[in-house]
Amino acid sequence: MCFCCAPASLGRRGLFAAAAAVAALPAWGQTPPASAGPASAALLDDLVAANRILYDQGVVDGFGHVSVRHDTDPNRYLLSRSMAPALVTRDDILEYDLDSVPVDALGRTSYLERFIHGELYKVRPDVIAIVHSHSPAVIPFADTGVKLQPMNHIAGFLGTGVPVFEIRDTAGPATDMLIRNASLGHALAAALGDHTVILMRGHGSVAAARSIRHVVFRAVYTEVNARMEAEALKLGTPIFLNAEEAAAAAKTNDALVDRPWELWKQRAMGKG
Numbered sequence: 001m002c003f004c005c006a007p008a009s010l011g012r013r014g015l016f017a018a019a020a021a022v023a024a025l026p027a028w029g030q031t032p033p034a035s036a037g038p039a040s041a042a043l044l045d046d047l048v049a050a051n052r053i054l055y056d057q058g059v060v061d062g063f064g065h066v067s068v069r070h071d072t073d074p075n076r077y078l079l080s081r082s083m084a085p086a087l088v089t090r091d092d093i094l095e096y097d098l099d100s101v102p103v104d105a106l107g108r109t110s111y112l113e114r115f116i117h118g119e120l121y122k123v124r125p126d127v128i129a130i131v132h133s134h135s136p137a138v139i140p141f142a143d144t145g146v147k148l149q150p151m152n153h154i155a156g157f158l159g160t161g162v163p164v165f166e167i168r169d170t171a172g173p174a175t176d177m178l179i180r181n182a183s184l185g186h187a188l189a190a191a192l193g194d195h196t197v198i199l200m201r202g203h204g205s206v207a208a209a210r211s212i213r214h215v216v217f218r219a220v221y222t223e224v225n226a227r228m229e230a231e232a233l234k235l236g237t238p239i240f241l242n243a244e245e246a247a248a249a250a251k252t253n254d255a256l257v258d259r260p261w262e263l264w265k266q267r268a269m270g271k272g
C-alpha cells in the first residue's frame with residue numbers, strides 16, 4: 001500500500017476507534033485547531049531544504065518525512081502534506097496540533113504516519129525536529145537483533161543506545177507495520193525514551209533532535225553508520241566507541257552541523 005498517496009480519510013478512523021487515535025481527529029462538524037500563525041520564512045526554508053537533502057543523501061525515497069515544531073508555538077508542528085519529500089515546496093507545508101490534526105489542510109492529504117511526530121513532541125519537550133525514514137542500511141539492524149552502535153566519532157549520538165520498536169508488542173501480529181494512530185505513536189515515543197534514534201522492526205527508524213539541521217545530521221549519519229557497521233561485521237569484531245567517547249564526540253559534532261548542512265543543501269537544492 002502506498003501510504004504517501006493514501007488519503008487519511010475520516011472513514012479510516014472507524015477502523016481504529018478503540019485506539020487513542022480517535023482523539024487525534026476532530027469529529028464531523030468540529031472546528032479544526034486554531035493556527036499559531038505563520039512560521040518564520042527561515043524555518044520553512046530549512047524544512048523544505050531538509051526534505052530535499054534527505055532524499056539526496058539516500059535517507060528517504062518516495063517515503064519518509066521530516067517535521068519541525070512551529071517556532072512561535074511548541075504545541076504545533078509543521079510537516080509536508082502526503083507526498084515525496086524531494087518534491088516538497090513551502091506551499092506543501094501543513095501545520096498540525098500535537099494530536100496530529102491539521103489546522104487547515106484545504107483538501108490536502110496527510111501522511112498516515114504523522115502520529116510519529118505529534119506523539120513524540122508531546123513527551124519530549126527537548127525535541128524540535130523529527131525524521132522518519134525507511135533508509136535501507138538501517139533496517140537489517142532492526143530485523144536481526146544486531147545492535148546498531150557508533151562506529152566512528154560522527155555517529156557519537158548513537159552512544160546512548162538505539163532501541164528497537166516491536167509493533168507486535170502494542171498492536172499484535174497483524175498490522176501493516178505503520179504508525180497510523182496516536183496509540184502506536186505514543187508507544188513508539190515511549191520506546192525511544194531519552195535516546196536520539198529508534199529502529200522499527202520491519203519498517204525503518206526515527207531520529208529526533210533539537211533542530212532541523214541536527215536531526216538531518218543524525219538521520220544521514222545513522223544510515224552511514226549502519227553501512228559501516230555492516231561492513232565491519234564482515235571483517236571481524238568491531239570496536240565501537242564507548243559511552244564516554246560517544247558523548248564527547250556528540251558534543252563536539254553538535255556544534256558543527258552547519259558545515260555538512262550547507263554542503264548538502266547546495267547540492268540538494270541545486271537539483272531542485
Ligand SMILES: [Zn+2]
Nearest residue numbers: 113133203204
Ligand atoms: Zn514509515
